[in-house]
Amino acid sequence: MGATGWPGPARHSAVDAALTTGSVARRLGVAPTTLRSWERRYGIGPAHREHGRHRRWTPVDVVRVEEMCRLTALGVPPAEAARVALREAATEARVPRARQHSDPGALPLGNVRQECRGLARAAVRLDAPAVEAQLRSTLADHGVTVAWEEVMAPALHAIGRKWASSGERYVEVEHLLSWHVSSALRRPWGAAPEAGGDAPVLLACVPAEQHTLPLEALTAVLGERGVPTRMFGAALPAEALYEAVRRIGPSAVVLWAHSRNTADRALVHLVTSAEWGVRGARTHPTVLVAGPGWSPRPGPHAPGAERLTGLRAAADRIGSLFPD
Template sequence: MEGSPPPPAPGTATDTTAMFTASEVESRVGVPAATLRQWERRYGFPSPARSASGYRLYSPHDLALIEVMQSHLRAGVPAGRAAQLTLASAGHGETAAEPGASVPGAPHLPVGSLAPALLEALVGGHLTRAGGVLAQAHAHLPLEDVLTGVVTPALVEIGARWERGDITVAHEHRASAFLRARLEALLDAAGVESEFGPRVIAACAPGEQHELGLLMISLVLRRRGVQTEYLGANMPLGDLVVYARQRRADAVLLALNGEWALEGTRAQRRDLGGLEVPVFYGGALINAHPDLAAELGGRYAGPDVVRAADLITAHLRAVRAGGT
């Protein structure tokens, strides 16, 4: 790892980053490559880049437009008109979309209404509508803003409604499963294949099953150029240490979202003693009690996914520059 270049500065990766082949787009959104080429010729979108070998490479922004187009087609809108509405939702062509254009069954949503719309779609079990809301969000906002301004507020309110008894565990689980699938797909797409650059191992603490916040931080870290290896929920700390050593990690990131994870983490904390790299703590519980990070022998990652990723990335750059 010594002598590896630092990760790029925050914000160098954008939603127009070319990263998906046509076959990957087909597997993710179900639109054949031939159809994508037809849309490109007829309607001017998607707008893939070309690899050095001449292959089309699609961006997250392209995927968002494709999903909007699909939503219109499923709603029975003719293809030509669906393309016009799709481009209008992204700020091209018409000055504004018609009611119902970007999200089937709902009016064209201003940015400030995206989080409430996502919340109600998820709680109501309307997953196609939830996908349309996310497609509109990706078409108008950078990914980091989608995570912090749309997905996170919806998740927080879902948790609050569950605690009040307004929704059942079933509602919460279905919403979480939908968002987890979306985030895992984005995480895979942002994968850092190179063996250069810093490596962070991310996992949920012992007893912690809530993964979505950690998935979001891992996604933003990968977009910063950090090799982030995501290990999932309920990770025994002894096994985590063995893996981190084998992978020559530069840092470890642990998530604790509730008291249910604290006892197990305290009991296994001694297993972290052999690590020679910093341990960052994040999650709802740590945000409510930042002092717990030091008590558990680590560092507070930060209050939201973007600031946590920025703090960890800044630390990694400082170490490579000879800082502490």
Template sequence: MPRRLSQHGGPGAPARPAAAPPAGPASPDAAVQDLVAAEGAGISTGALARRLGVSPTTIRSWERRYGIGPERHSPGHHRRYLPPDVERLELMCHLTAQGLPPAEAARVCRRPPGAAPAAGAPAAVDAAPAEDRPAPRSGGGHTLPVGPAGALCRGLARAAVRLDDPAMHELLATGLATHGVVATWEELAAPVLRAVGAKWAVSGGRYVEVEHLLSCAIGRALQRVGPDTPPEPPGRRTVLLAAAPEEMHVLPLQALAAALTERGIPVRLFGAGVPTVGLTAAVVRTGPAAVVLWSQSRTSADPRGLAALSTAEWGQPGARQRAALYAAGPGWSGRDLPPGVARLYSLSQAVGELEQPGPAR
């Protein structure tokens, strides 16, 4: 069973990462204090990066270019960040996410608490100390509405808004390495994708660039799971994955391919907009154990394609078989499917079904 991206204990749950704030602090400042206490004398650059949703490279770059680093650092020793350092870098992230240039944001962050803004400073910048600033909102302003998500999910959402591709890569890689494909997709990638879509829907078309970069980052991370061409175990037939002829959205299909590859199940991923005649020919030529046809939207969910696939047979004359056939994706909702076609509703369900292929239908 894949481990869950949960912040709480329980059977199968991983230990809470040191970078995740403990549950139930009295205030954001208390969360920082608890985090620093858990790490000893300050927190490391890596732990701080995970908390902020940026890459360690970004934090080091801010220190090198703008002097935004730990107040106390002994040469030759690893950097350790104390609560004032963490609060200053949180403000840096907040300001850059609002579109303020990093150099100007750094000037605001270096200003002593209560100091008057410099001449010409943007009036919209909130330079108040952290304890005087309002608590972060769930989905308001320039944040994404991910709700009560874990630290990795919040970090990915913040990195996506900033278009911080290295940070997104690092957070996704951490999720995949620690929790596996299913938990990373269902509890990290998919919630942030939904949050971007919700933000886009209420912001007059903004954030489309966030959605595109995030989708590409997730796709690249999924492609790195397993070898480029995983071997096919003797006696184990492949699973064919394809999108309906008019369907161009295939990121969930990539997640399924990665999850099956992670489990040693051979996969052939045909991608977007596969003509029925081509996919049928592939079934006849390769003799798969199962075929999954993905449809994201109702306009691409044509049951006639499934009907054609349901009649495809492979093997020697007299001993021909059919592949198990599955319809996946929200596009098939409410559609009448041909006999013998099963629905897949989630990644975890799909993996469970395809790990133990049923008899030919």
């Protein structure tokens, strides 16, 4: 479920300058109201204010609250977690950062957006409301493409790697995050009206392929652009796919395969050969294959099929089928 498929851009390093409460909340995957409550109750918060009484968090402030989040995620009561965080930060402000590299529970995120770090931390805590809030704000602020490439996909990758190296420990984290990402992608975030009268794009996973999230991300990006789509999801049987193509008469068919074991070139040939329309004016679909399961070229026995690489490039290529 959590495989991401589309390659993403280079990552941005986290901001180390003084941050607002909202920025710290996004980085840590907690609500701003939670940070303000911890400050009032336990004295763990930014030490300085700017003109106008705006709170600004320094790196030392963030270290303290990071430790607070880590301890509460382990089940330590908030009051005790705050005392420990304040005591450790007072002796060595960089202790929590050093611990992050040796803590077996830390996720291998690398240099990512603060929203990605916050999303991953909320998922590890199984804090569903925080996960949903983080996804909602990221999609609203940045749109689907950036949200997927720079926040959702890196978090899913990190949790998947942690799952692979930790046995079954992170299965529940991966499932929770995948479900919320899927739900968020299906909401009409900034969706434009579909182009009237245009034949839609049919998107489906090949038979036996269960990894749908990258295809859901592409569907959401196309929705932002007003491209009409018909999404069929996971493991659509070959006969059903062929029938859907003939009934819909799509402008294009996108076939997703995450694994080489599921990438079926005979299916590509079948879909490419589908036709509809009156005799003498038959129409065939543009067939596009996507996902790491396909080799760079579909092969000579699948004429007309084109491989898509990258979410942005895929959306641009499909969008070119719908000139203004």
